[in-house]
Amino acid sequence: MTATKPGRPASLRVIEEATATTTTTTSSFAVSSSSALSSSGAAGRGELRSRGGPHRGASPAPAAASKKDVNDETFVGSAASALEMEKSGLTEDGKDALGVFTALWAQVMSLQVVKLYVATQKLTGNRPIAFAWLMLMSFGCCAAALFPHRSEALLALCGISVPVLFFTGSQSNHVFMEMAVCIAILGSFSRRRSRWQAKCTSAVRLFLVALYFVTGVHKLNADWHEAEWSCCNHMLGGILALKPLRFLTELVPLSLGPTFTAVTELGLPFLLLAPQHVTGRTFRVATVWASAFHLPICMMLPPMSVYPFSLLMAPLYVFMVPAQITRWIGRANLLLMVPVILLAAKSWPKLMAPELPDGEEPYEYPPYGCWAAGVIWCIVAYAGLIFMAIFGGEGAAPVVNTRFSRLLAFGVLGFGSLPYLGVRNYPALAMFSNLRTEAGRGNHLVLGDDFDFLGWQRDYVTIHETDIPALALAQVDLAPLYTPQTQTSLKTITAAAEFWLTPPLEAWSKNYTRLVWREYSMPFMELRRRIAPLAQNPNSTGFVRYTRTLAKANLKFPALWSWLGKKNLENDVVIRDNVIYALNKGDHDEELEEVLPWWQARLGRWRTFDVGYSPCRH
Numbered sequence: 093m094t095a096t097k098p099g100r101p102a103s104l105r106v107i108e109e110a111t112a113t114t115t116t117t118t119s120s121f122a123v124s125s126s127s128a129l130s131s132s133g134a135a136g137r138g139e140l141r142s143r144g145g146p147h148r149g150a151s152p153a154p155a156a157a158s159k160k161d162v163n164d165e166t167f168v169g170s171a172a173s174a175l176e177m178e179k180s181g182l183t184e185d186g187k188d189a190l191g192v193f194t195a196l197w198a199q200v201m202s203l204q205v206v207k208l209y210v211a212t213q214k215l216t217g218n219r220p221i222a223f224a225w226l227m228l229m230s231f232g233c234c235a236a237a238l239f240p241h242r243s244e245a246l247l248a249l250c251g252i253s254v255p256v257l258f259f260t261g262s263q264s265n266h267v268f269m270e271m272a273v274c275i276a277i278l279g280s281f282s283r284r285r286s287r288w289q290a291k292c293t294s295a296v297r298l299f300l301v302a303l304y305f306v307t308g309v310h311k312l313n314a315d316w317h318e319a320e321w322s323c324c325n326h327m328l329g330g331i332l333a334l335k336p337l338r339f340l341t342e343l344v345p346l347s348l349g350p351t352f353t354a355v356t357e358l359g360l361p362f363l364l365l366a367p368q369h370v371t372g373r374t375f376r377v378a379t380v381w382a383s384a385f386h387l388p389i390c391m392m393l394p395p396m397s398v399y400p401f402s403l404l405m406a407p408l409y410v411f412m413v414p415a416q417i418t419r420w421i422g423r424a425n426l427l428l429m430v431p432v433i434l435l436a437a438k439s440w441p442k443l444m445a446p447e448l449p450d451g452e453e454p455y456e457y458p459p460y461g462c463w464a465a466g467v468i469w470c471i472v473a474y475a476g477l478i479f480m481a482i483f484g485g486e487g488a489a490p491v492v493n494t495r496f497s498r499l500l501a502f503g504v505l506g507f508g509s510l511p512y513l514g515v516r517n518y519p520a521l522a523m524f525s526n527l528r529t530e531a532g533r534g535n536h537l538v539l540g541d542d543f544d545f546l547g548w549q550r551d552y553v554t555i556h557e558t559d560i561p562a563l564a565l566a567q568v569d570l571a572p573l574y575t576p577q578t579q580t581s582l583k584t585i586t587a588a589a590e591f592w593l594t595p596p597l598e599a600w601s602k603n604y605t606r607l608v609w610r611e612y613s614m615p616f617m618e619l620r621r622r623i624a625p626l627a628q629n630p631n632s633t634g635f636v637r638y639t640r641t642l643a644k645a646n647l648k649f650p651a652l653w654s655w656l657g658k659k660n661l662e663n664d665v666v667i668r669d670n671v672i673y674a675l676n677k678g679d680h681d682e683e684l685e686e687v688l689p690w691w692q693a694r695l696g697r698w699r700t701f702d703v704g705y706s707p708c709r710h
Contacts, residue, residue, distance in 0.1 A: 189414030190289040191241040194249070195426040196407035196473065198236035201253055201270070203400060205229050206460050208260060222260075229256050237427055243285060250274035262458075262596045263697060265519040266400050272299060272504060273408065279496045290492040293411040297491065298501035300382075300408060301361040306508030307521050308357030313535040315526035315706040317350050323524040323708035324350040325587045330392030330574075333581035334444045346585055356385050364412075371486035375412040379481040382409060383474040390470045393445055393578055394456035395570045396591060398524070399466040406473040415487025416480040429472060437464035445575055455573045457593075459601070512536075514544030518594060518699040528706040530615060530698065532643030532664065535706055541645035542652050548696055550643040554613045554703070556670065560634035562622040565600050567592050567612050567700035572605040593710035594699035597622070612700040616640055620684055621693060626675055627685040635674040640667040 208226040215222050232252035239245040253274045261267035276299055280291035315321050328349050332341045363378040382405070390402035410417050441453050441464055448454070456463050504521075511517040511529040528535045530549040541550065558564050571579070571589040582589045619638070626632040644661040647653060653660060673679050688696075699709060 187241055187418070188285065188289060189410050189417040190246070190285065190292065192417050192421060192426065193292075193407050193410045194236050194246040195240035196410065197246075197273075198233045198240070198249060199426075199430065199469065200403050200407060201229070201236075201249065202233045203403065203460055203462060203466075204253070204256065204261075204270075205233055206462060207458065208256075210459060210461075211260070225256055225260050228252050240426070243288070246277065247281065250277045254278070262599065263519055265521055265523045266404060268507070268519055268521075269303070269401075270404055272500065273404065276497070276500055279500065280494070286490075287492060289411070289414065290490040291494055291497070293414070293489050294491045294493045295497040295500055296408050296411045297364050298497050299504060301364050302501040302504035302508070303521065304357045304360045304364075306505055307525065308354055308361075309539075310508070310511075310522045310525040310527045311350070311354045311357065312537050313525070313527050313706070314537060315528070315535050316354070318526075319347065320586060320588050321526060321590075321705060321707050322350050322587070323526055324353050325585060326582065326591065326708045327389055327392060327396065327524070329582040329585050329587045330396040330578055331388055332585070333393065333575070333578040334391060335446055336444070338581075341581070341584060353385075356381065368488050368491075370488055372413065372415065372488040373486075375489050376416075376481040379409045379412045380478050383477045383481075387470055387474040390467055391444075393454045393575050394463045395454070395573055396578065397456075397463055397467070399463060399470060400458070400460070402470045402474075403466055406470060406477065409477050412489055413477065413481050413484065413487075414489050416484025419487070420480050420484055421476075429469075433465050433468045433472065436468050440464035440468060445577060447577055448575065454575055457570060457573075512539050512543050514541070514546045514549045515695060516697045517549075518697050523710050524708060526706050526708065528701055530701050531613060531641070531703050532646045533703055534646050538648065540648035542647050542649045544645065545656075545658065547642075547645075548617050549615045549698060550645060551616045551640070552613050552643065553616050553619050553638045553640045554611060555619075556611050556637045556639065557609075558634065558636040558638075560623075560626065560636055560675070562597055562626065563619075563636055564604065564609065565595065566614065566622070567594055568600055568602075569605050588707060590707040591710075592700070592707060613703055614700050615696075615698045617688070617692070617696050618698045620686070621688055621697075623673075623675075624685050624687040628687070630676060632675045635672055635677075637670065637672045639669050639671070641665065642667055 205226065208222065208229055212219060212222045212226055229252060232249040236245045236249040251274075254271055257267050257271045257274075261271075273296070276295035277292055280288060280295045282288040282291060316324065319325055325346055328344065328346055331337060332344065360378055360382060363374055363381070366374045368374050386402045386405050390397055390399035392398075441448060445454070454463070460466075508521040510520045511522055511527065514529070517527070517529060526535070529541075529544075531552045532541060532550050534540050544550070555563055555566075570591040570593060571582075574582075574589070574591075579589055619636075623636070626634075642661065642665045644664050645653075647660065650660075673681055673684065687693075701709070
């Protein structure tokens with residue numbers, strides 16, 4: 093037997109798992125992130141090796157470990173001493189990083205409890221069902237918050253959250269991501285807690301790789317880098333409107349903002365897939381970088397703040413620095429941070445926007461009413477992650493790669509790729525990216541309509557005039573609801589004061605926010621989704637004046653369509669020009685009034701868009 097290197101226990105060597113070195117280049121990763129994910133997953137077969145490669149003189153792992161199925165790899169770190177397991181953030185008593193994640197995730201999911209409570213107060217029918225969902229979600233959050241070190245509590249929270257989110261959640265990006273995280277935790281379950289944590293690390297890591305990569309790809313479009321329309325500059329304006337940060341307006345190089353954001357979202361996947369040093373420094377650097385990225389985008393005054401997204405991202409990085417987390421707060425009661433945060437939230441609006449009248453708070457959408465508490469929670473969470481990643485000491489994150497974790501990552505990649513397939517873009521992780529893929533007017537620098545063989549989003553309508561609420565409020569501009577200081581800040585940096593969203597049907601409780609209604613475009617299928625159910629109701633009234641156009645595909649690689657024998661239009665074709673359709677007035681349009689098949693209604697969803705330019709949209 094080969095002698096083990098002195099001062100380097102073999103048991104510690106084997107617990108420091110990592111995936112094999114990813115040698116792909118930047119260009120090949122951009123073309124096919126799936127190959128990077130596959131190479132990462134392939135490294136999980138067999139024994140868990142050190143990311144720095146095998147140490148000279150170290151004893152080889154048993155051959156039997158390499159014969160294990162990839163779905164059931166042997167967690168060889170379990171053979172290490174209790175001290176060595178603790179160095180890697182693993183324990184079997186529940187006082188571990190998984191327990192910290194449970195406590196934080198319970199607090200994040202409590203936003204759903206708030207949302208369900210608000211919904212039950214507004215409902216006139218089906219109150220018992222809504223109340224049952226509320227009680228179920230409340231139970232899951234309370235159990236996880238009170239008993240974070242019990243595996244059953246985390247299983248209950250995630251097991252309850254998935255159906256609650258599926259049946260009551262809106263069609264939004266952060267609801268999709270919350271469901272994906274819960275599925276990642278459930279799908280990684282193991283009775284041995286240390287193994288469960290290592291499998292969760294793999295699933296969460298590849299989820300983050302897929303998420304950052306696809307959102308980074310979405311931002312490779314022309315309008316993202318337009319200073320006037322860029323969502324990045326828009327949000328920078330919101331950050332610089334905060335009283336303590338206004339002095340930075342003249343110092344921050346605004347032109348670098350869009351580039352820095354795109355580099356961050358495309359760079360983090362490389363860092364998360366890179367070989368992990370025995371000190372865990374690659375994951376630690378990723379944690380610091382991601383925390384510095386997610387913290388600012390939650391701090392703006394509502395309704396610009398995207399704090400629900402920042403909230404759900406923070407607990408995920410607990411898995412990237414488990415040794416440091418366990419060492420510092422593994423046995424802490426994180427419920428103690430809640431009353432402190434709630435007390436601090438009372439004075440936060442006045443501190444950030446002192447010009448607001450006493451008792452007045454910025455309008456928040458979605459109406460959780462938790463902006464101040466949410467922002468302070470994010471500050472505490474991300475500051476803690478940064479501190480522990482830098483000063484928490486060394487320690488690599490054990491990872492057990494599984495087939496499930498790769499399937500989850502490919503699922504996220506596939507979901508985020510749907511805009512380029514012409515299937516949907518709302519939600520499809522394209523939020524705040526300035527991306528437009530509809531009407532043959534795509535603004536992406538690399539991808540066009542080449543893979544959109546269905547043509548659903550090239551068959552579009554422009555709504556000129558309507559009094560039907562489902563269409564009149566299909567797009568809402570939140571910018572008129574900004575505080576005066578936020579609007580002033582946007583003018584100072586010459587960013588357009590437009591912040592559009594497509595709220596769920598009947599979810600918008602206010603009137604139209606602009607003084608003058610503005611026309612917009614949407615795929616014909618989306619118009620049909622909104623009109624057909626109303627046409628079946630004899631009590632529905634209203635009209636819409638619209639133009640329907642079939643657009644020529646914007647092809648970046650025309651040879652692909654030629655090879656497939658698919659023909660493109662020579663020019664856009666106007667099918668119906670400036671027509672008026674009135675509900676229950678004797679007007680009939682069989683195609684428009686036909687209800688979408690259930691699968692098509694579930695699959696194809698779009699937000700509104702403008703043909704001529706692409707401002708900031710949710």
